[in-house]
Amino acid sequence: xxxxxFVRENPxxxxxxxxNKFQDAKLPLVDEVxxxxxxxRKTKKEADDLRADRNRISKQIGALMGQGKREExxxxxxxxxxxxxxxxxxxxxxxxxxxxxxxxxxxIPNIIDPSVPxxxxxxxxxxxxxxxxxxxPDFEIPYHTEIMERFNGIDxxxxxxxxGNGFYYLMGDIxxxxxxxxxxxxxxxxxxGFTYCVPPFMIRSDVVTGVMSFAEMDAMMYxxxxxxxxxxxxxxxxxxxxxxxxxxxxxxxxxxxxxxSPCFRKEKGAHGIxxxxxxxxxxxxxxxMIVVCRPEESPMxxxxxxxxxxxxxxxxxxxxxxxxxxxxxxADLKVKSVDVEAWSPRQKKYFEVGSCSNxxxxxxxxxxxxxxxxxxxxxxxxxxxxxxxxxxxxxIAFLENNLQADGxxxxxxxxxPYMGGMTELK
RNA sequence: GGAGACGUAGCGAAGCGGCCGUAACGCGGCGCACUCGAAAUGCGUUUACCGGCUAAUACCCGGUACGAGGGUUCGAAUCCCUCCGUCUCCGCCA
Numbered sequence: 363x364x365x366x367x368f369v370r371e372n373p374x375x376x377x378x379x380x381x382n383k384f385q386d387a388k389l390p391l392v393d394e395v396x397x398x399x400x401x402x403r404k405t406k407k408e409a410d411d412l413r414a415d416r417n418r419i420s421k422q423i424g425a426l427m428g429q430g431k432r433e434e435x436x437x438x439x440x441x442x443x444x445x446x447x448x449x450x451x452x453x454x455x456x457x458x459x460x461x462x463x464x465x466x467x468x469x470i471p472n473i474i475d476p477s478v479p480x481x482x483x484x485x486x487x488x489x490x491x492x493x494x495x496x497x498x499p500d501f502e503i504p505y506h507t508e509i510m511e512r513f514n515g516i517d518x519x520x521x522x523x524x525x526g527n528g529f530y531y532l533m534g535d536i537x538x539x540x541x542x543x544x545x546x547x548x549x550x551x552x553x554x555g556f557t558y559c560v561p562p563f564m565i566r567s568d569v570v571t572g573v574m575s576f577a578e579m580d581a582m583m584y585x586x587x588x589x590x591x592x593x594x595x596x597x598x599x600x601x602x603x604x605x606x607x608x609x610x611x612x613x614x615x616x617x618x619x620x621x622x623s624p625c626f627r628k629e630k631g632a633h634g635i636x637x638x639x640x641x642x643x644x645x646x647x648x649x650x651m652i653v654v655c656r657p658e659e660s661p662m663x664x665x666x667x668x669x670x671x672x673x674x675x676x677x678x679x680x681x682x683x684x685x686x687x688x689x690x691x692x693a694d695l696k697v698k699s700v701d702v703e704a705w706s707p708r709q710k711k712y713f714e715v716g717s718c719s720n721x722x723x724x725x726x727x728x729x730x731x732x733x734x735x736x737x738x739x740x741x742x743x744x745x746x747x748x749x750x751x752x753x754x755x756x757x758i759a760f761l762e763n764n765l766q767a768d769g770x771x772x773x774x775x776x777x778x779p780y781m782g783g784m785t786e787l788k
Numbered sequence: 789g790g791a792g793a794c795g796u797a798g799c800g801a802a803g804c805g806g807c808c809g810u811a812a813c814g815c816g817g818c819g820c821a822c823u824c825g826a827a828a829u830g831c832g833u834u835u836a837c838c839g840g841c842u843a844a845u846a847c848c849c850g851g852u853a854c855g856a857g858g859g860u861u862c863g864a865a866u867c868c869c870u871c872c873g874u875c876u877c878c879g880c881c882a
Binding site for chain 2: 421739
């Protein structure tokens with residue numbers, strides 16, 4: 363959410379930003395919200411004046427009552443009663459306007475970083491850099507579920523009966539590999555100075571609207587029936603939500619946290635759930651990293667964050683690349699975002715395994731996450747998040763890249779301690 | 789889930805429907821004095837948000853906020869209703 367005053371004073375910047383994101387349908391909202399704001403401030407001033415009168419007169423009445431001058435008090439009372447109806451009207455209008463303004467403000471996209479490439483949609487995202495050689499082996503790499511099945515590692519049929527499409531049973535060494543990757547990723551991030559955290563897996567609606575746009579909420583979140591609770595789509599939600607309504611002393615920044623959680627996603631409106639694998643699913647586990655920092659430090663943290671993911675994948679011998687999201691592919695709250703993509707020797711292309719985002723102060727505004735500056739001034743923090751690793755999707759990359767010609771799967775050295783010393787799956 | 793108690797500033801804690809909301813009192817924080825310095829002591833100071841004014845997130849003026857939302861009233865921390873949360877006991881459970 364942008365600062366209303368900023369929108370009022372810089373309507374052209376806000377409009378150009380909307381054009382860059384190809385959401386031209388939202389253009390009229392800018393003028394609309396500015397007009398509403400104008401009226402809202404006028405109404406508020408008028409109501410404030412009436413309230414000031416009422417406060418003053420009520421005090422008079424109190425004083426007169428105290429002196430036992432009932433008659434005079436009654437006379438003064440009449441004055442207030444007359445203004446009451448008008449005030450009630452104004453107060454209704456105030457509420458109405460504020461709601462309308464907030465509703466619009468929540469849908470106006472955040473100002474994107476000047477470095478973001480302008481493009482229509484995800485086909486115009488820009489490759490930034492490759493890490494590691496994308497190897498195509500001279501033997502055929504089967505579909506990932508087939509590799510898993512060779513080790514009796516997956517049961518999608520039972521999962522379909524029990525929960526439906528988009529769920530899975532992982533079993534045996536594959537399940538162990540799944541947990542090993544999470545544990546390894548956790549320690550990897552702890553090693554980089556992040557604080558490990560296990561957060562709530564459900565959050566309230568006010569946190570939901572604070573961390574994501576309405577469009578995302580509708581497409582992603584599962585609601586618990588009869589409760590004001592939603593299953594998290596990522597631990598980012600509960601981790602950023604952790605700071606709702608707080609004023610953080612500046613010296614406590616940056617907050618650098620790495621969290622584990624299961625993630626639940628409807629994937630409504632996405633490309634749909636694949637019946638055949640664990641690429642797009644309703645439930646997965648994820649090690650995440652988040653940062654809450656001072657505004658001037660967020661670009662620096664952004665680069666550090668995605669680098670962590672690159673390093674982690676490289677430590678497991680998986681080639682990756684970074685892909686910068688263009689303006690049209692950037693979610694409304696985001697200032698800048700890069701995806702980390704892993705190499706698929708089967709498809710001979712890269713596919714998304716992580717996403718790193720700088721949200722600027724968008725989430726902080728919605729959640730009222732403020733910083734108490736050293737000079738006593740208060741400002742909104744910046745928030746960032748990035749995937750460390752999200753199995754089982756990550757296992758696709760892992761299995762494809764570490765599969766050997768003889769059908770065994772090599773376990774990179776870094777992961778061996780988490781697999782009881784195993785050097786390969788066979 | 790049942791019974792009871794509670795929710796007021798950074799923390800603890802007072803508070804009669806008006807003289808109690810920057811809000812008593814205590815602790816903490818900050819500033820000053822004393823000191824070579826510190827402790828102790830003394831004096832002063834101390835919330836957030838919105839609107840107006842403004843270069844200003846400074847001052848000043850006004851408004852709002854006593855868990856949240858409603859209601860009664862000229863006026864609500866105080867009375868009424870709903871919800872949320874915390875604590876204690878019981879039940880249940882990993």
